[in-house]
Amino acid sequence: MNVAQHPGTDQVWDWLSQVPDPEIPVISLTDLGIIRDVAWADDTLVVTVTPTYSGCPATSIINLDIETALRAHGIDKLRLERQLSPPWTTDWITEEGRDKLRAYGIAPPIDGTAADGRLAGRIARLAGSSNLTIACPRCGSTKTEKLSQFGSTPCKASYRCTDCLEPFDYFKCI
């Protein structure tokens, strides 16, 4: 393939926007904000991916899914690179991605509320329920309570709505 025949990077971004996240298939890898760069290095396509959580079991599946999707579009020379810095943040989840999460039953992250591990000054408020007001993705009520800091995947916490009584996942801010 010579340079003139390369699919443009915009085209590649568009293809990647159709690759679903393996654990939350309603959002795509680009919605999640984990594709950091797409570039051609001579005749090799280099896709730079940042991991969500360092131990997320979906990471290797995501890489496999990217390869599979791009090969299906005729890209045969492909290299995936891992980029740790700057570390992934939920701030990079797109607006469209947040709407899709909510519609799927997962409360999207509230930006700027990541745990910082600085406990002094709020020890008394630490125990028990969350300090965040998170709207139930099902009924919209803000009468919700935290069940656990960790939910069905590392990126989510478990909450419960005290109005409609349904448990739900909150995509926590990181």
Next chain:
Amino acid sequence: MAEVANIDRTAFAEWLQRVGDNALILGHRVSEWCGHAPALEEDIALANTALDLIGQCQLWLGLAAEVEGKGRTADQLAFLRDAGAFHNLLLVERPNGDFGVTLMRQFLFDAFHIELLRALVKSTDSRVAEIAAKAEKEVAYHLERSADLVIRLGDGSAESRARMDKALKSLWAYTGEMFLDDAIDQAVAETGIAPLPSSLKAAWEATVNAVLAEATLENPGQAWQHKGGKQGIHSEHLGFLLAEMQFLQRAYPGASW
């Protein structure tokens, strides 16, 4: 990637193993709860904490292998070293005990871990700083969760309080090792790669004292302390842990799936 010049690579590689081994051994310990925790939410939370730690361990041991330059991989470091070549703190190899012991161990370590990572974000080695920045965000959640539960169970029923008090007393003698400086710590501190462990103690104590006070638990204070894990002198518990963790690679060398 910026590398620090004039660092003794052997010392740097061993220091990286210390950080990685803490994450690996505690991650494995916590994973032993999978399917056994007292409530479904806790089972999931413990498994996710273990996953974070094992993910961090892959990054640290990957860098350790790279710095060492002997062609080994993170997996080989994890699965093919014997107990004497592990450099984790004795605290993280302590058996799980009951849920209270597991949580207290997690809290005492998390409060140290967050301070270490926060300092490493400013490391003169950019690779160390990058891994620390990633891990710090995850460990902030670990600390909030373990502190929350230590408070709730300490300031809880008579039974839960008694168990947390017992857990604290049994683990306290393993906390001093976190803040001991040796020649390897000195070597990495001199090049600005990492802080001296002793420099983290005041911040750790502030967190621990605040949480214990809210949990109505008494700080055990001055007590005789165990040491040696960082230098490869371990309790008998590590051998049993490794026997389980390393079984597959020992029995079927090179097996993968």
